[in-house]
Amino acid sequence: xxxxxxxxxxxxxxxxxxxxxxxxxxxxxxWGETAVPAMMAVTSVMRVxxxxxxxxxxxxxxxxxxxxRYEALMLLYMSRSGALPLGKMGARLQVHPTSVTNLIDGLxxxxxxxxxxxxxxxxxTLAAITKDxxxxxxxxxLVLNEAGFGTEPLGEHDAELLTTTLRSVRVHNGDFVDNxxx
Amino acid sequence: xxxxxxxxxxxxxxxxxxxxxxxxxxxxxxWGETAVPAMMAVTSVMRVxxxxxxxxxxxxxxxxxxxxRYEALMLLYMSRSGALPLGKMGARLQVHPTSVTNLIDGLxxxxxxxxxxxxxxxxxTLAAITKDxxxxxxxxxLVLNEAGFGTEPLGEHDAELLTTTLRSVRVHNGDFVDNxxx
DNA sequence: GAAGATTGATGAATCAATCTTT
DNA sequence: AAAGATTGATTCATCAATCTTC
Numbered sequence: 001x002x003x004x005x006x007x008x009x010x011x012x013x014x015x016x017x018x019x020x021x022x023x024x025x026x027x028x029x030x031w032g033e034t035a036v037p038a039m040m041a042v043t044s045v046m047r048v049x050x051x052x053x054x055x056x057x058x059x060x061x062x063x064x065x066x067x068x069r070y071e072a073l074m075l076l077y078m079s080r081s082g083a084l085p086l087g088k089m090g091a092r093l094q095v096h097p098t099s100v101t102n103l104i105d106g107l108x109x110x111x112x113x114x115x116x117x118x119x120x121x122x123x124x125t126l127a128a129i130t131k132d133x134x135x136x137x138x139x140x141x142l143v144l145n146e147a148g149f150g151t152e153p154l155g156e157h158d159a160e161l162l163t164t165t166l167r168s169v170r171v172h173n174g175d176f177v178d179n180x181x182x
Numbered sequence: 183x184x185x186x187x188x189x190x191x192x193x194x195x196x197x198x199x200x201x202x203x204x205x206x207x208x209x210x211x212x213w214g215e216t217a218v219p220a221m222m223a224v225t226s227v228m229r230v231x232x233x234x235x236x237x238x239x240x241x242x243x244x245x246x247x248x249x250x251r252y253e254a255l256m257l258l259y260m261s262r263s264g265a266l267p268l269g270k271m272g273a274r275l276q277v278h279p280t281s282v283t284n285l286i287d288g289l290x291x292x293x294x295x296x297x298x299x300x301x302x303x304x305x306x307t308l309a310a311i312t313k314d315x316x317x318x319x320x321x322x323x324l325v326l327n328e329a330g331f332g333t334e335p336l337g338e339h340d341a342e343l344l345t346t347t348l349r350s351v352r353v354h355n356g357d358f359v360d361n362x363x364x
Numbered sequence: 365g366a367a368g369a370t371t372g373a374t375g376a377a378t379c380a381a382t383c384t385t386t
Numbered sequence: 387a388a389a390g391a392t393t394g395a396t397t398c399a400t401c402a403a404t405c406t407t408c
Contacts, residue, residue: 012272016358016361019274020345031323031327037341041345043253051351052351054294089196095193096401123367123368124407149223162227166226166344167200167202168340169335212397234397250376278379305390368407369406369407370405383390
């Protein structure tokens with residue numbers, strides 16, 4: 001593996017051991033084994049999030065998109081009218097109002113959406129996807145679809161297992177009311 | 183639930199549905215079901231990472247620590263001599279050299295470690311944990327241990343399941359050489 | 365006063381470019 | 387030339403404070 005190809009995946013020489021497992025071993029010797037599984041799970045989520053984000057950014061770079069911007073763009077693409085109030089976008093994307101402003105700023109700079117006035121409530125701002133925005137959304141989605149959203153080497157089963165397990169954390173956090181399986 | 187208590191957990195009113203499941207449904211109608219599990223898994227990891235980070239920051243706030251800084255501090259605390267070269271810390275924490283510089287800056291500002299010169303190689307910089315650093319490390323660890331690292335409502339089994347599933351992604355990314363189970 | 369969005373601040377992550385030392 | 391660390395730039399996340407509109 002050349003230095004260039006490696007730099008696309010990790011900034012360092014591969015370690016000869018699993019750093020998370022090693023942390024777990026050292027941990028157990030000082031604080032016992034009770035919290036080790038939780039500690040390792042948290043660290044794993046943090047690390048894999050970085051890996052996935054990095055892969056997605058590689059895939060989306062040709063379109064001038066980041067993954068958060070892609071998510072925001074797709075939310076508009078999927079919507080009926082192609083326009084949504086910024087507040088509603090924040091609720092769906094589960095991000096802070098400030099983040100919505102920044103995301104929409106970036107997408108508007110790229111001409112993928114326009115800010116528009118809400119008809120009845122002048123406090124509200126609408127984000128409306130443009131023709132360019134729709135084209136980019138479709139092209140980027142094709143690429144992500146083919147690349148399996150960078151989830152290699154996870155199969156369908158593992159992906160669903162992950163979603164299910166993590167869903168309980170999201171429910172417990174109060175993101176949404178769990179009324180699907182009632 | 184009051185507005186204050188809610189703001190500690192999510193910035194928005196809870197949705198009446200699971201936003202990730204809803205995205206999956208809409209997705210399937212336009213691009214088929216093939217990539218849906220991958221898409222939902224990726225989005226779940228991103229969201230849960232944010233939730234966990236937020237909880238950890240709440241827990242660590244009293245110590246003037248963020249979770250990345252806590253990880254760096256613990257790496258020093260666990261080390262034999264209490265001092266490590268910055269490059270080695272980056273390799274273990276799996277972060278960019280620039281991030282190491284920033285992390286060490288923050289910890290040094292708080293007096294939890296000191297920069298020192300490497301004995302033989304003057305290119306290298308050492309981070310050495312201080313007495314204050316050790317005390318904060320122990321106190322913060324107690325809190326995180328009691329709080330199960332914010333992994334509620336995950337039990338030991340789910341935590342281990344998560345770690346195992348995510349490990350394959352880390353291996354595939356080339357973070358480390360998988361020679362544990364050979 | 366509350367709701368919706370923005371600005372200004374901080375922390376973390378990355379990359380590119382720079383600087384010193386080997 | 388290569389290794390190690392830093393600085394400067396960009397993006398995303400948060401919070402606090404502000405501003406307009408309801």
